[in-house]
Amino acid sequence: MPEPKKLPPLTGAAAEQQMRRLSRRSFVTGAVSAAAGLGAWRWLTTANLEGDLPWPLRRMLRFNEELGESLFSSRLAPTFPNSSVQGPARVNGPIGLDAEVDAAAWQLRIQHAGRAERALGLKAVQGLPRIEQVTEFKCVEGWSEVMHFAGFRFLDFLTKFGLGTRSGQAPDPVGNPQDLYRYVYLATPDEEYYVGLDMASALHPQTLLCDTMNWEPLTRQHGAPLRLCLTVKYGYKSLKRVGLIRFQDERPGDYWAERGYDWYAGH
């Protein structure tokens, strides 16, 4: 819509007339734009669903994720003094934790795309160097808690047992990144709850397999006998009661990402 840039200083009837002309034009432009906006909104809200979201929104989450990944990598989450931990850890999310669990008989099944399955008992995992950290756990619902986690670095776990690589050697993300599978899929023993992780987040030095929270052995509700703890992602990625770990190159399914949430969930 061309706008007269240098109008002579119109007065009186001429001004009124010009104002009417301008009004007609601007209000029509406004009405057409508003209609176009409404149309765009209808298109967006009724677009085909992808992971329970209109696909353009899903695409935007992917875009944000890629931007986030390229801007920040492997930054360490802030840690806190032990005294910052207050009260018992909040319980949230019971999916996949219904059955009683026998820690002595518990087996961690480990799969690699195109290779025979392995199983490890709790004792084998607990032979790894023990790590403790106090970090802020953040739930996507909007609450957070400073919590103490103790267990084993996921990276140490892969290194000791030669997991996550095509060669079966210890991972070497710097020297031999091609040897690593791109993704990790973790699930409860019954696979009722499952998460997908990018390898970089899995190898993050603060990513732990925990058997202790707030100086207490894990309870069933908190994911005994072994749970995941991620400091770089929202809580729904910190799988409780890990029963299955699979290394693969396709982006794995994810319980909440299939229900409209962000797959990456980095924060």
Place this chain on the structure above:
Amino acid sequence: MNRLERKHPRAVRWMHWINFPVLTIMIWSGLLIYWANDVYEINVGGRTLFHFFPDWFYQALNLEHGLAEGMAYHFTFAWVFGINGFLYVLYTLLSGEWRYLLPNRHTPREAWEVVLHDLKLRKTPLPKAKFNGAQRLAYTGVILMGALSLLTGLAIYKPTQLAWLTFLLGGYAWARVEHFALTIGYVLFFVIHISQVIRAGWNNFRAMVTGYELVAEEAKVNA
């Protein structure tokens, strides 16, 4: 005699009107997110005066069980909100419009006079200017609020990657409170803004659509 005068540049009008639905979408999707952990309330002397928000509010606006949807819309339209706001600031700086918008040394006194005038406590007419002191404060303040919304929003969106920002804003929980309080601020701004637009009348509103205003000639005013 009326004279036709240019008032709002086209870029400002477009950005203003784009911001209106976008901010509405941001507040709506923000409420979907807030519902999932709606812990804020106003307490005075241990008594809860108001809980954000009562059940009827969520039900009336259909805001329950929409966290995932809310985040998807929020993190999409945040781009539009941020880019539109950035372009607006850039435009006002480059075009010189900032001269009419930023507070100056007369602003505090003038703003007080506007308040007295609007509350009908002061009879003297306000000086004729594109934006009076109260408007300068309001329109500059709301831009600062927008910038703060972006910053507090980023602090709760990426509290680990932007840990320094989250720390500066008082931590994750406080940044969320601040982000929420700013939203309440927009709603208050909106209420005052709309009532002032209604008071100012059609000629003023039309200027935000057309860019032009009919102004009474000086001679007429003094007559």
